[in-house]
Amino acid sequence: MAALPGTRPRAQRSDRTDPRTAVELAPPRLVRALIPACLLLVAAAALGVAVGSSHLSLLTLWHTVAGHIPLLPHRAVDPVDAAIFWQIRLPRVVLAAIVGAMLAGGGATYQGVFRNPLADPYLLGVAAGGGLGATIVIVSGGPAGLLPVAAFTGAVLAVALTYALGRTARWDTGGGTVGIGNTPIVLAGVAIAALFTAAQTYLQQQHVTTIQTVYGWILGQLTLASWSDVTVVLPYVIVAAVVLLACARRLDVLRVGEEEASTLGIDPARLRLLLIAAATLGTAAAVAVSGLIGFVGIIVPHTVRLTTSSSYRVLLPVSMIVGAAFLILADVAARTLQAPAEIPLGVVTATVGAPFFLFVLRSRRAREALS
Template sequence: MTAAREHGLPAVSAPHVGVPWTLVALAVLAGAVLVGLLVGPVPIGIGPIAGSALAHVPFLDAGTQLEAAQEAIVWELRFPRVVLGALVGGMLALSGASYQGVFRNPLADPYLLGVAAGAGFGATLVIAYGPTGVDGFVLPLASFAGGVAAVAAAYLVGRSVGGGRTTATLILAGVTVAAFLTAAQTFVQQQNTESLNEVYTWLLGGLATSGWGDVLTVLPYVAISAAVLLVHRRTLDVLAVGDEEALALGLDVTRVRLLLVGAATLGTAAAVAVSGLIGFVGIVVPHLVRLLVSSSYRVILPLTVVVGAAFLVLADVLARSILSPAELPIGVVTAFVGAPFFALVLRTTRSSA
């Protein structure tokens, strides 16, 4: 930029997340995590929690003021749940943003493309027919296979109808695939009434977890998927000029699209496997960032991860406190916020989509 100024040229900079927005996003996430740790049926104050957190830092020699039971509630119940919510929320939002970029469609998200329904079908098959006890390992794989099959089907159906050019046909194809898979899944579910309850609870979505098992299950998938997507943030900006021009700019469009859809689907499927079907995160969060900050994926992707994490942690707090001690499925909370927002997005993108 300095060299450009010396020659009297205009200042040009690549889109990036500025410091202010980074701080805002991190502050929101930190606030959400704090709320997630504080809120619960057993009242534990912020001071003792902070003290206990310091006590976990090695070599600091700070003592905890919490009783053993409170320690367990904060660090074995609430904290894993908050971390799981952050991972799932960040992943779903990031996948949504990536699908929107790859398909150049502001409405693409894991739900509309049928990925979630496919993942749900895969997981239902495992719960219904699989041997008990292997769920933790096999469930993410089964939902991944289902998710990949669904997005591939949606893409092929959309292409055969609209030549892959119009974005509306892709969404219609996704909805079609999702409807078919949901029907198939309901059929399997009704045939296996003994596991009906388990499937149903899982489907509605929830972060009910104790300990770190689910976090460890989902972590490797989320880490790989998020890393692949985030390093391709500039590529998504290039794809914004369409396949032919991206190709003329030297991008291997087919290969890149396959890689990004694969990564987003892997992450989505892993998230769905541990948390069930949680809708609207993938569409609400990226659009919020897009509306407030920038339309460049170099800005959207990093901010979406952080905001998506915060959003789901807060949604989970609502889900477990509104009807406390009973829990509301978290999908209900996200849809309650997400559906009206989605309508708003439809209104504002009607002309440009």
């Protein structure tokens, strides 16, 4: 239909942001997007293990790895360099990749489930619950090995309370009908987060000598990353990632509309619960070993949307790979910009996140992708 005189025609939604078109075009776009994403991850990992107080050349990295793979040509490597690679750098890079992948995947999932472009993995109280659990261990003088367990328990408890309260709330959905929707769950998350944060603040005020330690954990760090941390978090992240990736197509259908999803045999409420549980499980495990690292779950998914596709069959796997690369690079910056001191990892990601929001506010294309 032609536009009326004196009026501007309504902008059409691009193929990249239209849910129906994005679903149809997902497979070819996935292949095209995975290749550069994987190359970025490999480059970031190589940089992560090479850069530090003791520089390791690419040739040294090759010989170090090749020495553990039969039939590959290699030469002997300095034992000190080998120890730095296997015991210090590599576990830190692997842990950063795992945490970054989970935060990015969790953020993308929450944005789809709640249809909120600013949703992140901490929306339902994961950050507040994890922070309270960690604070309890720190102020009570508990063993360091108990801190990840307490953070994980607190994060899961906070989300469980949030979902339970949100599901029991009755909400006016318009037209005189009352039902259960996303809004009560989000509001319950705000309330639970405020309650847990208040408890955490009280504990800090009662134990002022531990405030620096608490804030060090809250700001996020991978300083003491080890293979034991990797083995602790990896099973949870694998389970969460498998569930999220398996539900990617159904999440695409849910984005089109709940009525369309129901006609295709999808139970929207059950799908939401499954996705929230999986994203929370993985995020809680990541928070338990890394502390609270913000903005990853917002920056990465939206960047992938702007450059590839909004279909979750593309968005989820590519976001996880790019999120892994992003956090590795952020960790490299955190440990090198003020070497030998380290900048908290959360400070680095927040420094990148603020300009990103300014870009979104000024970019018409970005606003269309986020709508």
